[in-house]
Each structure stands twice: as C-alpha cells, then as structure tokens.
Amino acid sequence: MQIKFVLLTALLSLGVVSHSALASGTHAGGHHDSDDAIGVPGEVAKVTRTIAVKMTDNMRFTPERISVSRGETIRFTVTNAGKLKHELVLGTKKALDEHYEVMTKFPEMEHADENMVSLAPAQTGEIVWQFTTPGKIHFACLHPGHYDAGMIGQVMVTAQKIARQKASAARITSTE
Numbered sequence: 448m449q450i451k452f453v454l455l456t457a458l459l460s461l462g463v464v465s466h467s468a469l470a471s472g473t474h475a476g477g478h479h480d481s482d483d484a485i486g487v488p489g490e491v492a493k494v495t496r497t498i499a500v501k502m503t504d505n506m507r508f509t510p511e512r513i514s515v516s517r518g519e520t521i522r523f524t525v526t527n528a529g530k531l532k533h534e535l536v537l538g539t540k541k542a543l544d545e546h547y548e549v550m551t552k553f554p555e556m557e558h559a560d561e562n563m564v565s566l567a568p569a570q571t572g573e574i575v576w577q578f579t580t581p582g583k584i585h586f587a588c589l590h591p592g593h594y595d596a597g598m599i600g601q602v603m604v605t606a607q608k609i610a611r612q613k614a615s616a617a618r619i620t621s622t623e
C-alpha cells in the first residue's frame with residue numbers, strides 16, 4: 448500500500464496521471480480500484496495450489512491463462528528461462544498500464560512489492576497471493592519493450608469454489 452502511494456506520487460510529479468483524471472476517476476462506478484481488487488499477499492500456511500510459470504525471451508508467459516477460485520491462495524513458482532531480465536507483476540490492467548509508463552521513463556528503476564517478482568536469467572522466485580475478488584486480473588512483465596510485445600497473461604478468479612481440477616489428468620489417461 449505504501450509502495451502504491453510512492454508510485455502514485457511519482458506518477459503525479461511526472462505528470463503521467465493528472466490530478467483531474469484522478470479526481471474524476473473516483474466518481475466512476477462507486478468503488479474505485481480498491482486495494483484488494485487483485486487480492487492480498489497470501490500466507491504460506493494457506494497455500495492451496497502451486498502454479499509454475501515460465502518466462503521466456505519471446506516475451507511470453509507459460510501458462511498465459513490461469514484459473515483460480517475466489518479465496519484460493521496460490522504459490523506462483525516463477526522461472527526466468529530466458530537470457531534477459533523478466534518479471535511477473537500482478538495487477539489490474541489499469542495499474543499495469545500506469546506502472547509501465549513509469550518503467551519506460553526509468554528503465555533502471557528498482558521496484559519491489561509483494562505482488563511481483565523480478566528475476567535475472569535462470570533464476571526462480573515466487574509470489575504467494577490470495578485471490579479475494581472474482582473477476583479478471585492480469586500479470587505482466589513491465590520491462591521496457593516486453594509489455595508492448597505482449598508479455599501479459601491473465602488470471603480468472605471464479606466466484607465459486609472448485610474442489611479439485613482433475614481435467615488435465617483425465618485428458619492424459621484418455622489419449623491412449
């Protein structure tokens with residue numbers, strides 16, 4: 448939350464986001480971009496699933512689309528399989544767009560928060576995140592050029608609880 452504030456201050460001072468745009472934004476839709484729109488940092492003890500995500504120099508995440516149930520705490524094990532630096536940042540499309548503008552102006556800007564992991568080539572890191580609000584969330588690499596090249600994925604947070612997903616296991620057994 449504090450980092451968001453710092454970022455917002457930076458955006459304001461850069462003139463990326465105008466005060467009037469912010470002011471009008473607060474009137475739209477009643478509950479404006481609340482802090483838990485994308486969820487909250489998760490507790491390791493409550494992890495329900497681990498999802499491995501790979502990042503490559505062709506500016507893609509694998510998988511690109513992830514489905515979770517509301518309330519689930521996911522451990523994302525993120526691997527940089529490329530030769531460039533990559534990162535995975537969870538956010539609303541709007542927040543990612545704004546963050547990317549700052550990153551483009553200051554490519555070497557160090558940024559760190561619980562909703563992201565920045566990785567050097569061949570490194571693996573993790574994010575533990577609890578999804579609390581149904582809807583579509585994005586994750587992206589905000590390194591200059593990468594986001595523009597389509598280095599973005601999405602997490603669909605479904606409203607109902609799914610007990611277990613055995614669909615992929617069933618598919619494997621049925622291929623014979």
Ligand SMILES: [Cu+2]
Nearest residue numbers: 533534588593
């Ligand atoms: Cu990247």
